[in-house]
Amino acid sequence: MRTQVAIIGAGPAGLLLSHLLAQGGVESVVLETRSEEYVAARIRAGILEHSSVELLESVGLGDRIRAEGDHHRGIYLQWPGERHHLDFVDLVGRSVWVYGQTEVQKDLIKARAADGQEIHYEVTEVELHDDHVTFTDKSGQSQRLDATAIAGCDGSFGPSRQAVPAAETYEKVYPYSWFGILADVAPSTDELIYAWHPNGFALHSMRSATVSRLYLQVPNGTDPQSWSDDRIWDELATRLGHGQNGWKLTPGPITDKSVLPMRSYVQTPMRHHNLFLAGDAAHIVPPTGAKGLNLAIADVALLSKALIAKVKEGDERLADRYSDDAQRRVWRCTHFSWWMTTMLHTSGDPFDAQLQLSQLKWVANSEAGATGLAENYAGLPIGY
Numbered sequence: 001m002r003t004q005v006a007i008i009g010a011g012p013a014g015l016l017l018s019h020l021l022a023q024g025g026v027e028s029v030v031l032e033t034r035s036e037e038y039v040a041a042r043i044r045a046g047i048l049e050h051s052s053v054e055l056l057e058s059v060g061l062g063d064r065i066r067a068e069g070d071h072h073r074g075i076y077l078q079w080p081g082e083r084h085h086l087d088f089v090d091l092v093g094r095s096v097w098v099y100g101q102t103e104v105q106k107d108l109i110k111a112r113a114a115d116g117q118e119i120h121y122e123v124t125e126v127e128l129h130d131d132h133v134t135f136t137d138k139s140g141q142s143q144r145l146d147a148t149a150i151a152g153c154d155g156s157f158g159p160s161r162q163a164v165p166a167a168e169t170y171e172k173v174y175p176y177s178w179f180g181i182l183a184d185v186a187p188s189t190d191e192l193i194y195a196w197h198p199n200g201f202a203l204h205s206m207r208s209a210t211v212s213r214l215y216l217q218v219p220n221g222t223d224p225q226s227w228s229d230d231r232i233w234d235e236l237a238t239r240l241g242h243g244q245n246g247w248k249l250t251p252g253p254i255t256d257k258s259v260l261p262m263r264s265y266v267q268t269p270m271r272h273h274n275l276f277l278a279g280d281a282a283h284i285v286p287p288t289g290a291k292g293l294n295l296a297i298a299d300v301a302l303l304s305k306a307l308i309a310k311v312k313e314g315d316e317r318l319a320d321r322y323s324d325d326a327q328r329r330v331w332r333c334t335h336f337s338w339w340m341t342t343m344l345h346t347s348g349d350p351f352d353a354q355l356q357l358s359q360l361k362w363v364a365n366s367e368a369g370a371t372g373l374a375e376n377y378a379g380l381p382i383g384y
């Protein structure tokens with residue numbers, strides 16, 4: 001088999017890249033170890049930045065976001081006794097959309113199917129070489145895929161990251177995890193609540209008018225099954241301030257429980273010869289601030305342009321700059337995610353707690369502080 005770009009991974013980075021390349025007249029083949037059903041249903045991120053929505057809309061993927069997504073002007077930031085609304089539209093003229101990664105995946109899968117995109121699901125033994133990839137297809141046949149370029153979009157556990165020799169890596173592991181639940185209950189808030197509490201951080205997010213998504217800071221190694229539903233709702237009520245100023249958290253049936261460890265990781269360069277890394281294959285952020293999915297989208301927006309110029313015109317200039325260009329935004333988002341995480345998660349140290357509260361009060365009450373958070377949260381323009 002031969003194609004112009006071999007894409008490893010059918011997550012949001014890989015599928016969106018195949019879509020952008022097709023729109024630019026470049027063909028690709030996507031290889032994915034999991035099944036189509038699995039990649040469409042994997043519950044992960046839920047917030048799309050302004051520029052992610054603009055990009056998806058510009059390539060025909062915005063209809064369902066507009067119809068079924070939920071536009072949010074900002075977020076609530078709170079600590080015991082106080083809740084402040086930060087209005088990103090007023091502060092920076094940009095905003096965010098609540099639209100689950102599962103829905104982004106479904107839209108991409110549908111659009112790629114309508115376009116006749118070749119995607120091989122349930123492949124095994126994927127091996128990267130300079131100008132080709134070998135793999136075993138679903139029926140057990142060994143295959144060789146020759147390509148002008150290879151895009152490593154295979155997330156944090158895929159083989160692409162290791163195929164960049166002598167890469168520099170930067171890593172920070174946090175001493176806490178997120179316990180996430182999905183619940184069949186209307187959200188108790190119109191916009192997301194990020195709550196600092198002496199017991200630990202809590203976040204009230206949502207997926208739709210009838211589905212809530214909530215998170216609790218828990219110690220690393222927590223077994224999600226060791227928490228009863230009542231204990232989860234009680235702790236969420238405490239940390240989110242049930243009863244304060246008449247606000248109520250409405251509990252409901254929990255349909256999913258999972259624990260997510262948190263780390264920051266950056267690998268550079270994001271290119272080695274014909275191999276280009278994008279999304280979680282090159283970097284991981286802790287989830288606070290909802291940057292992971294948006295960063296994957298921003299990477300492939302740059303990468304698609306570089307690969308179209310390289311494959312169609314033999315023009316390597318954007319490809320040569322890709323890693324440096326992408327890393328500017330990667331480090332901005334790495335800093336923002338670290339900052340949100342360390343401002344909101346408790347460490348048990350009373351000195352740290354006072355610094356966090358001071359920082360939160362400044363962000364909530366100073367226009368300069370609020371603008372900095374809003375600019376990063378709503379997202380810098382693609383190409384920043």
Ligand code: FAD
Nearest residue numbers: 009011012013033044045154155158279280290291292293
């Ligand atoms: P992925 O979505 O990981 O896609 C990579 C794909 O490559 C996968 O489909 C994988 O099966 C495939 N693959 C792996 N190995 C191979 C191989 N050898 N050959 C072929 N294919 C392969 N971000 C947020 O902003 N908010 C959140 O709440 C949030 N929650 C998260 C929860 C979890 C459990 C995880 C893991 C991540 C979460 N993220 C969150 C991060 C966000 O989901 C990711 O940043 C985003 O999925 C990155 O997209 P990607 O396409 O780069 O990688």
Ligand code: DHB
Nearest residue numbers: 045046205287288289290
């Ligand atoms: C969600 C995840 C985040 O990391 C975040 O900061 C906000 C929302 C979510 O899954 O809904």
